[in-house]
Amino acid sequence: MLEAILVMAFGAVVLGAALGYAAVRFRVEGDPLVEKIDAILPQTQCGQCGFPGCKPYAQAIAKGEAEINQCPPGGEEGIHKLADLLGREFKPLSAEHGIEKPKSVAFIDEQTCIGCTLCIQACPVDAISGAAKQMHTIIADECTGCELCLPPCPVDCISMVPIAEDLPHWKWKHPVIMLKEVP
């Protein structure tokens, strides 16, 4: 009886010491979870999730205040990655936050643009260049396709153009090997 107690007590002390050592030795600085979540989010900064940007959404997920399925640009793949990271169940994209669309960039019709600068103020990544009464242009390489510039435009001169597959962007497709019979 005494032996058993001693053995268990010894075990507890050793394991406790090991855990304590590990806690000190492998301590992580800061809150890396928000960063990790933020790294998965597409950084479109579109606000479709209901938060004013990707970082605030990441913080909300980390705090457990938001679901992982509110990011349409991240799509199913993004939800899967978040589910893996957080050990949560996968959920299909929440319809009220939007639908997954092919990646697009904004395009300004230069004939119609009146140079009102409203879109410039709306762009979350400063990807529109121009000045008052000057024609505006989208810097396509920096446009995230968030569509936030569409509603402020008083003359509806901005449209979303899906990124066409051209040679430098072409990808090898997943090979099709037919094992099963097609029903």
Add this chain to the structure above:
Amino acid sequence: MSRTLHTFKGGVHPPEHKAESNARPVHAAPLPRKLVIPLRQHIGNPAKPVVSVGERVLKGQLIGAADGYISAAVHASSSGTITAIGPALVPHASGLPDDCITIETDGLDEWITRTPLDYRALDPSELRMRLRDLGLAGLGGAAFPSAVKLDPGARHDCPTLILNGGECEPWITCDDVLMRQHADDILQGVAVMRHLLGSTEVIVGIEDNKPEAIAAMQAAAAKMDFATEVVAVPTIYPAGGAKQMVQTLTGKEVPSGKLSTDIGIQVFNVGTAYALARAVHRGEPLISRLVTVTGHVLRPQNVEALIGTPMQALIDVAGDRDGTTGVLMGGPMMGVPITNTGVPVIKATNCVLVKSRELFPPLPRALPCIRCTRCADACPAELQPQELFRFAKAGDFGRAQEYHLFDCIECGCCSYVCPSHIPLVDFYRYAKSEIWAREKEKRASDLARERHDFRQFRLEREKKEKAEKLAAKAKVKRAELAAAPAAEGAAAPSDADAKKALIAAALARAQAKKAEVAPKNVDHLPPEAQREIEEIEARRAKIREIAHQPLETDDKK
């Protein structure tokens, strides 16, 4: 031949099919009426067009300038008129169009003035720039800009220069024929390479199934003023792969993720050396190359083809036959399927291989992997193809990279030996391009994050600056107001009084301003004009409303 040869692991022995095409004499392909010259024929940045539609160009004239360090120029392959600059079909696995310059030839084949380069007199970096502007790119298949490869770097020179005459792909014989006919010129090119790289040792590796080429190169080497070792290497696919050639000849391995120059070795294809000799000694840019036309044609042979010639023209030279089931650019192991035979010959086109059912029976249906590891035995990169396949198929790209996906040279040995007939290389290509795409996406999202953070910071700063400015202004005003009554000798006003005075002053100012800007020509207008003004005002209000909408929704959130 005293050199001890080394063997690389793996490799396969597919039927060679060299005899079909290497016996016939070489002819120049007829001048086509239309030349389509892609701007992206090499690895790196595509060339930038420097001509415009309607312009007349001469043979050898620069039409696309090199853009950046890793790039190469493109030239008009014959004289004629530019008829189009824009997307056209190119030989690429995707079948997608790419930017090209189209020339309507005038049949005169009129050259620009060519000036040979005195390579010994030129500064090496100047010489390299000239070669880049002459459009030199590797002719072995990858088309890497040669000028970049001829730079030994600041730190070291490149003691060993290997000339690759392996040509291990079945069917292809253009290097074989080139070595038989132009061995002297090839070595002239090697002399320039030696000069630029500072090499002390020159080795020519040729597969031992090309005895005529070996003899020709040996005879030519004997005439040169530098020592060149012509070595017959065992015939085994892919002995002509650069890394495999390095290992066979020197016993050294190119470190994973590094270049052969890191171990003091540079490898060039024999065709590149020939093109280099023509560029330096005759001032000719790279506008033509030897192409093997073989397979299901009447007269398999090698033709000297201008860059931009439609492949169908070469097939016609060799004799088109019925029962063609497809055309490949390159050999059967690594070639690219061509969906339209109108696509042009480019610098990387070493072979046009016409398929038929007899020569290339349809591949049998794939079965599941049984992990027999024949692929691992055949892999010259010593990878575990069965594991890479598993990871690539499952989309586990991280693990695929851990298992050295990017050391795969896509030689096709694994697919060739697979008893389950799985298109393994396809899976690796898929995984590689997915990983690249993801890295690109990652960079884009990092950029977006950075720019968004900066914007937040900027807005914050602007707000703060505005507040500070206002505060400073207010302070000055308050001091003024406080000073004025004091000067008049009145009782010192309280802070609240000062504020009140401030607001009153501002109000007065605003009212004065309003009176000022109120239009003075709207008092006595006809009703139509009045209505028009109202309508305009309404539209303005609506626009203002729309403009405010995002802010409101933001507030709601």
Add this chain to the structure above:
Amino acid sequence: MPSPFILDRTSVTQVMAWVLAALLPGIAVYVWLFGPGILITLTLATATALAAEAAMLKMRGYPAKPFLTDLSAIVTAWLLALSLPALAPWWLIVTGTLFAIVVAKHLYGGLGQNIFNPAMVGYAVLIVSFPVQMTQWPGPLSLTDAPLTLAQSASVIFGGIPQATLDAVTMATPLDALRTGLLQQYTVDEIMTQPIFGYYGGIGFEWLAGAFLLGGLLLWALRIISWQVPLAFLAGIWLAAGFLHFFDAGRFGAPWFHLFSPAVMLGAFFIATDPVSGATTPRGKLVFGFGAGLLTIIIRTWGGYPDGVAFAILLMNLSVPLIDAWTQPRIYGEARRRDKEPPA
């Protein structure tokens, strides 16, 4: 379809056909030594396996033809049949084969997906469930008075002959005899004087083992199996048995005796070399084979069953992912370990 556009001629069917061909010498010796009953067992197992395979393919929505003609089901059936006692009752054969094909193969995803060798799963299930029937081996013909004809064997297998008659022809296998003898405190030398023992292994059994060795060498010569697995397996057996025998020859059988049991040769060349459930890296194959050999002797010596080949191979199947992960080979251009060391 991108490159390559040509293929070597080998196919899964061809590989499996060679494995079946390499089993033929063993089957011939089996018939010669133990009578023609094994042919009935093989036929029954083959028929069951093909029927089960076809049914499973249909249920899982796969085309029957390419998968039935890959012959993998027949290989499983033959390996299982050759592991069963000659003259095993028909239901034992059918149950074992069904379990191997349906559960061990198709429920894991079919060809190429099974983590355990199907034949050995079938065998293990049978020996755990029906230990009595699984240890009733007929003695070699040279030791029995009246060899059974094909018809008589059929009657035995399909239950037409009462148990008593079967008892007349069955006797303890050499491994059983060794185990029983050791339990009864005899020394190995004393046990070896029983008539069932021959030069190295059991009388007859050693010839069967030799025939399997011959077939295995054929497979190796054709490069269908690698040398690593069989060699390491046999080395594991020889070293472990030799080690024990060296310290106490009275209590542990000689290494040659263990090596020349048919199960070991069959296991080394035909079962442990199953690519699907085995290790894939060269060093991994050595570890896999050696581990299986070692475990075989451990189970034979201290385990509850007379033979341990099946359990040893199943246990090693279980550790394949770990072995593979730990034995990834150096690739072309990767620094060798000695190169990594800093210069002194």
